[in-house]
Each structure stands twice: as structure tokens, then as C-alpha cells.
Amino acid sequence: MTTADGHRAAGGVALNEASSDTKNAPAVTDGRRVKGERRRRALIEATVRVIARDGAAGVTHRTVAREAELPTTATTYYFSSIDALLTAALTQCMEEDSARVEALAAGPGDATGKRRALALLMAEILTSPGHLLAEFELYLLAARRPEQRAATRRWKEALAAFARELTDDPVRVKLFTRAYDGLLLQALLDDEPPTADEFEDLLRELLPDAEADADGKSPG
Amino acid sequence: MTTADGHRAAGGVALNEASSDTKNAPAVTDGRRVKGERRRRALIEATVRVIARDGAAGVTHRTVAREAELPTTATTYYFSSIDALLTAALTQCMEEDSARVEALAAGPGDATGKRRALALLMAEILTSPGHLLAEFELYLLAARRPEQRAATRRWKEALAAFARELTDDPVRVKLFTRAYDGLLLQALLDDEPPTADEFEDLLRELLPDAEADADGKSPG
DNA sequence: CAACTATCGGGACTATCGTTCCACTTTCTA
DNA sequence: TAGAAAGTGGAACGATAGTCCCGATAGTTG
Known part of the structure; x- marks a missing residue:
């Protein structure tokens, strides 16, 4: 199984950081995932700021990434689509x-x-x-x-x-x-x-x- | 600088409130303008239908024109921009x-x-x-x-x-x-x-x- | 009739979109 | 330390967007 493909498919619907995470508890200690989770959260907050400023129509991979001061590909890596981003x-x-x-x-x-x-x-x-x-x-x-x-x-x-x-x-x-x-x-x-x-x-x-x-x- | 309201005459704000279909407006006797006004109205109604179906993000010159069964350029002719269309x-x-x-x-x-x-x-x-x-x-x-x-x-x-x-x-x-x-x-x-x-x-x-x-x- | 104006519509230009690819770095595991 | 896993980011592809250009057409006026 290729690395990127597998993770991307799983990350697309992963909206939970709440208590339903019981079976994957040790993964949270992974330094890589911790940092990734921080980025994911930053992207969500940047999305809200973009909508606040330009409306939902202004939400693109690029504008959100720029608002979060991250590269464009960060949005596609953490969210399978713009829709997933808006849902989150x-x-x-x-x-x-x-x-x-x-x-x-x-x-x-x-x-x-x-x-x-x-x-x-x-x-x-x-x-x-x-x-x-x-x-x-x-x-x-x-x-x-x-x-x-x-x-x-x-x-x-x-x-x-x-x-x-x-x-x-x-x-x-x-x-x-x-x-x-x-x-x-x-x-x-x-x-x-x-x-x-x-x-x-x-x-x-x-x-x-x-x-x-x-x-x-x-x-x- | 959207000064190019074009030669769309003064119809930009001409919102007829008449519930009945009174076509004998005193200002417009030109057959060309009458037909144009009909198109303009059709575009507005098509816009609402497009938003109803696909949301405001689905409103483009092309989708509205297709919904109204008119050529793409009709939207640019009657409305200086997408924004003007949404305002109307x-x-x-x-x-x-x-x-x-x-x-x-x-x-x-x-x-x-x-x-x-x-x-x-x-x-x-x-x-x-x-x-x-x-x-x-x-x-x-x-x-x-x-x-x-x-x-x-x-x-x-x-x-x-x-x-x-x-x-x-x-x-x-x-x-x-x-x-x-x-x-x-x-x-x-x-x-x-x-x-x-x-x-x-x-x-x-x-x-x-x-x-x-x-x-x-x-x-x- | 011709001149003129309003309308029409095909086509094309540039910009930007969502998305993908791929080489790269960092972090964990053994 | 080697190798796998996870994350990173520059570049580019095809699709589609807004808008403009310009010739063609239809209605009006003289």
C-alpha cells in the first residue's frame, strides 16, 4: 500500500479529535502526528478567517494555505477536498x-x-x-x-x-x-x-x- | 473601478414592482429594449434557480446563461459583472x-x-x-x-x-x-x-x- | 432605401482553480 | 544505523472561470 494514498483516504473523513479516539491512543504520542494535527487545526482556523474576510466563495486551497502561512499542498494533504475543509x-x-x-x-x-x-x-x-x-x-x-x-x-x-x-x-x-x-x-x-x-x-x-x-x- | 456599466442605459436599478405583467412601460417603447428587458429578467430568474440548485458558488456567467437558455455573452451584456447579477x-x-x-x-x-x-x-x-x-x-x-x-x-x-x-x-x-x-x-x-x-x-x-x-x- | 443603434453570440485571451506528482526532510521503530 | 512511516513543498497539468473582442443581426429613424 502506497503511503500517501492510504493516509489521504483515511484523513479525508477524520474530523474527530475527541473521545472517540480510544483505539488509536498511542498514535497521538507520535511527534509527527502531533505536529500534523497542529497544522490541521491551523488550516481550519484559517478557513474560518478566509470566509470571514472574503466569504465562502473565497475559500480555495491557495487562499487558505496563504492565510495559514503554509504551502498550498498542505490543504490537499490534510483534507481530501475543499468540501472536507468546509465541513471541518x-x-x-x-x-x-x-x-x-x-x-x-x-x-x-x-x-x-x-x-x-x-x-x-x-x-x-x-x-x-x-x-x-x-x-x-x-x-x-x-x-x-x-x-x-x-x-x-x-x-x-x-x-x-x-x-x-x-x-x-x-x-x-x-x-x-x-x-x-x-x-x-x-x-x-x-x-x-x-x-x-x-x-x-x-x-x-x-x-x-x-x-x-x-x-x-x-x-x- | 467598475465604471463600465456599459450602455445598459439606466436599467441598472429599474426594478419593476408590478406584480402583474404590465408591458406598457412608458419609457420603453423600443422593440429592441423590450426584448432586452425580457432577457434581463430571465437572467435574474435563472440566477435564483442556479443558487437554489448549486448555491451562490455555482453562479457563473456560463451556468446562468445555460439555465436561461441564452448564450454566455448575454450575462456579460446585461450585467457588468457577476456581482451586479447577484445584486439584482x-x-x-x-x-x-x-x-x-x-x-x-x-x-x-x-x-x-x-x-x-x-x-x-x-x-x-x-x-x-x-x-x-x-x-x-x-x-x-x-x-x-x-x-x-x-x-x-x-x-x-x-x-x-x-x-x-x-x-x-x-x-x-x-x-x-x-x-x-x-x-x-x-x-x-x-x-x-x-x-x-x-x-x-x-x-x-x-x-x-x-x-x-x-x-x-x-x-x- | 441607408444610416444608426441596440442586441446578439461565437470565440479567445488570461487568470486561477482543484488536484496530482515526486523528490525531499523529519520522526519513529527495530 | 537502516529502513519505514509521516509529513513537506515546489512545479505543473487540465479544467474552468471572468471578461473582452468583433462581426452579425434586428429594430428604429429619416
Whole structure:
């Protein structure tokens, strides 16, 4: 078996560096693979930056490699195609976003505090509109391929988990899960980005405090 | 330096909003221009179909021309660049969408009826997910260029006008305006599209019927 | 009719794309 | 230390992109 061919075929779909790596644990100690993994990660991050700057159409082997300050062939070595690169970038972004929202949901504070924390996060996200724009482009890419929806499903479930911290109403949870992305998308079209206070106002309407009349849910 | 808008006359921004096919435009009596205007329109529609099928990355002079069953040079003749073609497609889409929502807002029926009508429209839109996907891709394109936001501003104002038919609360209006697109975007990522009933549930939460509120703002 | 203008469309130029090849270096294993 | 495995990167191939050129055609005007 030729060396390059075999590795390339295996590396094309290797998107996992997570816990599913149990059977190949000793390979991680290989200095060559460690360095390779670092390059692979650098390419993914460079991809997101390229999309943020020039859009998904600007993603080519050459532009990504230049952004990562690597030779052109590095992209073809670590990713079997441009598509694999975009898929990896989407998975990475959804993972990061989900982790952030999950941390907020599981973190301390009552409903009001969590709402405030999310509003602050949204405002912070909008300080780099390019990155958000890149995520939306990758998002649309996933909408075309059902096999890529594992990443977006993960994100939706993270949103739902956050909403369930603030309400028991399933319709409210569904509404929040489906409306959240729209709030950020519309903000991208504003002439000036909304403030955290504005987001907090909207979130309060979306996920209001439990009413006094039909209470039954007390914190703690 | 795209000064070569060519001899494409002043048709660059001439966006006819007429829903019916009025061909007796006062400015254009020249038979050549009439035919040309028909081609130009065919190219825009072909562009949307190409994006719906292959994404924005699939839009080239050649693919659009083939989709419209016209020679390659037709695209370069009527649009100074690919960018101009995409801009025209975005403007056209936003115009159509705005007109539909405005018709609903200005139409007959009470709040409940209008909410139901919008839910039906949303469900109908999702029967051609490709077209919706195309609109979102164009939407993101506009997010990168402030000079193109006239089209999206028009759309946002149409949404706000609809919301104001159902509520006087400015926060509610803002929330609806910013959440609506998200509802459709998330629906694209579902394994099966939501029904009109589901949308109606969400819209009822988003824009509830006016109720006597203890907050001091009472209708009447 | 002819002159003129708008439209049409085949072809070609250059640039850049995705991808592959192959010689090379580094790292691990025995 | 030898040899295999993994990674590296310059060069180039064919395909296709955007765009321009320029003659041909059709409608308008006088």
C-alpha cells in the first residue's frame, strides 16, 4: 500500500479529535502526528478567517494555505477536498458555540442572570461580525446536506437546553431555539450593532420570567 | 473601478414592482429594449434557480446563461459583472417577499386571521426550500456590503409593518422583525419542514393577542 | 432605401482553480 | 544505523472561470 494514498483516504473523513479516539491512543504520542494535527487545526482556523474576510466563495486551497502561512499542498494533504475543509470548519464552529451556550446554561445565576449573560455574549459575538458571517455561510452549506446536520443538531440542542433553564413551556423553548439565530442574523444587517441591553429586552420577551399567577417553578 | 456599466442605459436599478405583467412601460417603447428587458429578467430568474440548485458558488456567467437558455455573452451584456447579477437577484427577491407580506398586513382579517395567513405563507415558502436557501445566500451577501442594504431594509420594514398590525408594543415589533427570518432558517435545518399549525403556535407566542395587562398599557 | 443603434453570440485571451506528482526532510521503530 | 512511516513543498497539468473582442443581426429613424 502506497503511503500517501492510504493516509489521504483515511484523513479525508477524520474530523474527530475527541473521545472517540480510544483505539488509536498511542498514535497521538507520535511527534509527527502531533505536529500534523497542529497544522490541521491551523488550516481550519484559517478557513474560518478566509470566509470571514472574503466569504465562502473565497475559500480555495491557495487562499487558505496563504492565510495559514503554509504551502498550498498542505490543504490537499490534510483534507481530501475543499468540501472536507468546509465541513471541518462548520463542525468546529458549532462545537465552540454549543460549548459556550451550554456553559451559560449550566453556570450559576438565576433566570434573569442567565438572560443577561446571553445578551452580553450576543453583543460580544457581534464585535467580530466577520466571524459570525462565516458561521452563517457554513450554516447554509449544511442546510444543503443532511449528512452534515449532526453539527447543527448539536447546536440546536444546546440552545434548547439553555431555554429549558428559563422556562418549562415547550412552545417557548421551541420559539427561542428557532428565533435566536435570526436575532444575530438581523443584527448583521443593522447599520450599527445592537447593544447588550437591546438584546436583553428582546430575550425578556422571548423567555419571560415565570408569572406570579400560575407559578410552580421556584429556583433551587 | 467598475465604471463600465456599459450602455445598459439606466436599467441598472429599474426594478419593476408590478406584480402583474404590465408591458406598457412608458419609457420603453423600443422593440429592441423590450426584448432586452425580457432577457434581463430571465437572467435574474435563472440566477435564483442556479443558487437554489448549486448555491451562490455555482453562479457563473456560463451556468446562468445555460439555465436561461441564452448564450454566455448575454450575462456579460446585461450585467457588468457577476456581482451586479447577484445584486439584482437580491433586490428582486426582497421585493417579492416584501410585497407578499405587505399584502397580508394590508389585507382583510383580524389579528388572528393575519397570523394564520402568515403561518400558511411560511409553510408554503418551505415547499421550495431551494428558493428560500437562495434568498438566504443573497441575504448574507448583502450583509457584507452596506450599499446593498436598501433591499434588506425594505424587507425589514415590511415585516415591521405586519407586526404593527398585531401589536402596539415596539419591543414586540422589533422582536418579530428580528426573529422571523430565524424561524425560516431553522426550518431549513429540520429533517421535515414544520407545518402551518406549528408556525401559528410560534407566531402566537411572538405576537400574542392584545390582553389587559397590569403594566399600565391597555387597549382601548 | 441607408444610416444608426441596440442586441446578439461565437470565440479567445488570461487568470486561477482543484488536484496530482515526486523528490525531499523529519520522526519513529527495530 | 537502516529502513519505514509521516509529513513537506515546489512545479505543473487540465479544467474552468471572468471578461473582452468583433462581426452579425434586428429594430428604429429619416
